[in-house]
Amino acid sequence: MIPGCIRSLSRQSSHRNYGSWSKVASLFSSRKNNYATEASFETKPFRLHKLDSGPSTHVSVTKEDALKLYKQLHTIRRMETAAGNLYKEKIVRGFCHLYSGQEACAVGIKAALRDQDSVITAYRAHGWTYLMGIDPVGVLAELTGRQSGNARGKGGSMHMYARNFYGGNGIVGAQVPLGTGIAFAHKYQNTGGVCVALYGDGAANQGQIFEVYNIAKLWDLPCIFVCENNGYGMGTSVERASASTEYYTRGDYVPGIWVDGMDVLAVREASRFAVDHCTSGKGPIVMETATYRYSGHSMSDPGTSYRTREEIQEVRQTRDPITSFKERILNANLVSAEELKKLESEIRKTVDDAVKIAKADKEIPLNELTTDIYAECLETEIRNTTPFNPLSHARLGPAVNI
Amino acid sequence: MLTSAVRGIARRSFSTSKCSAVQQMTVRDALNSALDEEMEKDERVFLLGEEVALYDGAYKVSRGLWKKYGEKRVIDTPITEAGFCGIAVGAAMAGLRPVCEFMTFNFSMQAIDQIINSAAKTFYMSAGKVNVPIVFRGPNGAAAGVGAQHSQCFGAWYSHCPGLKVISPYNSEDAKGLLKAAIRDPDPVVVLENELLYGVQYPMSDEALSKDFVLPIGKAKIERVGKHITLVAHSKAVELALEAANELAGKGIEAEVINLRSLRPLDINTVVQSVAKTHHVVTVEQGWPQCGIGAEISARISESEAFFHLDSPVIRVTGVDGPMPYTKSLEAVALPQTPDVILAVNKVLGVSQ
Numbered sequence A: 001m002i003p004g005c006i007r008s009l010s011r012q013s014s015h016r017n018y019g020s021w022s023k024v025a026s027l028f029s030s031r032k033n034n035y036a037t038e039a040s041f042e043t044k045p046f047r048l049h050k051l052d053s054g055p056s057t058h059v060s061v062t063k064e065d066a067l068k069l070y071k072q073l074h075t076i077r078r079m080e081t082a083a084g085n086l087y088k089e090k091i092v093r094g095f096c097h098l099y100s101g102q103e104a105c106a107v108g109i110k111a112a113l114r115d116q117d118s119v120i121t122a123y124r125a126h127g128w129t130y131l132m133g134i135d136p137v138g139v140l141a142e143l144t145g146r147q148s149g150n151a152r153g154k155g156g157s158m159h160m161y162a163r164n165f166y167g168g169n170g171i172v173g174a175q176v177p178l179g180t181g182i183a184f185a186h187k188y189q190n191t192g193g194v195c196v197a198l199y200g201d202g203a204a205n206q207g208q209i210f211e212v213y214n215i216a217k218l219w220d221l222p223c224i225f226v227c228e229n230n231g232y233g234m235g236t237s238v239e240r241a242s243a244s245t246e247y248y249t250r251g252d253y254v255p256g257i258w259v260d261g262m263d264v265l266a267v268r269e270a271s272r273f274a275v276d277h278c279t280s281g282k283g284p285i286v287m288e289t290a291t292y293r294y295s296g297h298s299m300s301d302p303g304t305s306y307r308t309r310e311e312i313q314e315v316r317q318t319r320d321p322i323t324s325f326k327e328r329i330l331n332a333n334l335v336s337a338e339e340l341k342k343l344e345s346e347i348r349k350t351v352d353d354a355v356k357i358a359k360a361d362k363e364i365p366l367n368e369l370t371t372d373i374y375a376e377c378l379e380t381e382i383r384n385t386t387p388f389n390p391l392s393h394a395r396l397g398p399a400v401n402i
Numbered sequence B: 001m002l003t004s005a006v007r008g009i010a011r012r013s014f015s016t017s018k019c020s021a022v023q024q025m026t027v028r029d030a031l032n033s034a035l036d037e038e039m040e041k042d043e044r045v046f047l048l049g050e051e052v053a054l055y056d057g058a059y060k061v062s063r064g065l066w067k068k069y070g071e072k073r074v075i076d077t078p079i080t081e082a083g084f085c086g087i088a089v090g091a092a093m094a095g096l097r098p099v100c101e102f103m104t105f106n107f108s109m110q111a112i113d114q115i116i117n118s119a120a121k122t123f124y125m126s127a128g129k130v131n132v133p134i135v136f137r138g139p140n141g142a143a144a145g146v147g148a149q150h151s152q153c154f155g156a157w158y159s160h161c162p163g164l165k166v167i168s169p170y171n172s173e174d175a176k177g178l179l180k181a182a183i184r185d186p187d188p189v190v191v192l193e194n195e196l197l198y199g200v201q202y203p204m205s206d207e208a209l210s211k212d213f214v215l216p217i218g219k220a221k222i223e224r225v226g227k228h229i230t231l232v233a234h235s236k237a238v239e240l241a242l243e244a245a246n247e248l249a250g251k252g253i254e255a256e257v258i259n260l261r262s263l264r265p266l267d268i269n270t271v272v273q274s275v276a277k278t279h280h281v282v283t284v285e286q287g288w289p290q291c292g293i294g295a296e297i298s299a300r301i302s303e304s305e306a307f308f309h310l311d312s313p314v315i316r317v318t319g320v321d322g323p324m325p326y327t328k329s330l331e332a333v334a335l336p337q338t339p340d341v342i343l344a345v346n347k348v349l350g351v352s353q
């Protein structure tokens, strides 16, 4: 029951040695304390669809960037672990879709984006929200439904927003046309920006995605369609849901690229390529990131009835996006173990503090039940549960498009 | 993989009274046994939807059915509501009896075109040539802690459309009897189940445990007899109406509680007869007020002779007229509570609190 993408990946990687993650050149100039300031690595080959050439498999990273990427990867992992615990403590209600295992996708893409670019994703949105500028308190307090939450606790785990980040959508596939619309706005307003619209392997089958592939190509919209292939849509493996699991080719006339989504540098490289593609007027591109989700679909799903514990263990041990990146930058002498330790303990503290706030914080007052239903409410009052005690509407949020 | 429904039949008690000897069954098991019995009875009946087979259903309503009937008749679909719903409608046109499960009715919005424009209208457009015997089912209504996109009632949406039949069961007997009726019905039937009630046990009479048990679509049920006021509700709001009625009884107010069971056709006769006796009506629902079920009942009463029996206006108890917040305390007040029903009853009866 192991999906093809995972099978082929694990074949390529031997235990504890991250396959083609061999360091090719690590020592650059200006060495300090015997540490390099930049290192280069070889990524797994990209797979291309309707493209003459792809990104270079030879990627390099500076020390500064490596630390930044590591910090982001590690923060998301820690935050998700905290979120899972809050759910188990019954402080997070309803859904709680963790991103653990998939961190390199978001972190790698984000590293290639410029200030003018936009992002929209589905309900597995905690990591992206953080990357787009919301601190862990904003994320975790949203999960606990408290006032410091990114959406004041009104949105919940699936609905968070930031500048150039349009959410968090709970309807599978719906965010992809929205992302195409955001790309349309970029083009219309000549911002030079692109929109990254992310969706899962399950969502990849939704009809509306094919509708907007066509329109995006027809109108040359600067949209990067990112299919995060984590092997499963809920309890259904990719083979059971998709007639073709080559998601990067499924845009047909839209060029595509497959990237190892567990390699943050490969994702960054592919994303830079995709941004270039879109901004050079060639229109949209599809990017499939081969990845894996460690937890169940949502916290209520143990995630072990449709896949084996061994499969999860295998990925954790051989493909983990964080451990592998860590080993890489350590082996390349780009960073020291102490530096990473220090970073890790800072992150731990940040997230622990955020958890405390997210637990202790208040919920918004009841009168906010009827705030921000409309940007401009034309009704004098909002009907309550009976006609005898009407509520008033109030505006609170910044309403960016007025 | 026997469901408790099946086990229940095996050790069915002989008592017919409403005491503790009556078999209890969850709504989930009642739905499961309805599907099971109808699939056993009619080869043309098949179930399709997301996660209905290998995973036993996202809410485990189809537990054991894939094992029992195999992949020909219990079919996992990709996450493509517009596609598989259309396929189900087409299959019904061609003589099958599909049961199309939406993981929740929120996602039926992806496919509402096929339900309204294909399923509901084809019989009419074909001048009675092509009927569409299909069931669309799944959990509907407010759920808990899932935010605005996953917590809403589609009763008003679907019951608005001629050509559809729409049922909204409350307890286990409703669920079993109405789903079986829906599967046997020659027209498209939308079955609005309630997620929060799936795990709740209700008594099942001997009759309801039988394979021949079906409830008529379009008939309401009087859950509680009373003479001072009529409370009309559907789905989980029936529970609320019953709770309010209990509390009111302590103050000497006898409320009659009508469980609509069916939203289209709407059993207005049962409501009218009750109003002729009680002269007062409060409707109770969890959905939004505008063009809602209560609004429809109120209008039908105004248009009927029941209007002349009224001693005061019909009052609606509904969900608050806004999207559902995730915030726990706000979510609670976004939905009607017992005190809201009591308030409305007191106002209607002119009783000071």
Ligand SMILES: Cc1ncc(C[n+]2csc(CCOP(=O)(O)OP(=O)(O)O)c2C)c(N)n1
Residues within 6 Å of the ligand: A124, A170, A171, A172, A173, A199, A200, A201, A202, A203, A204, A230, A232, A233, A234, A293, A297, B050, B079, B081, B103, B107, B110
């Ligand atoms: C339109 C719609 N249908 C069904 C669902 C229920 N649902 C939520 S997530 C999900 C699985 C999606 O899988 P995938 O796209 O692979 O994303 P992943 O969860 O793996 O990140 C399903 C079926 C939904 N939210 N919206």
Ligand SMILES: [Mg+2]
Residues within 6 Å of the ligand: A200, A201, A202, A228, A229, A230, A231, A232, A233, A234
């Ligand atoms: Mg997936």
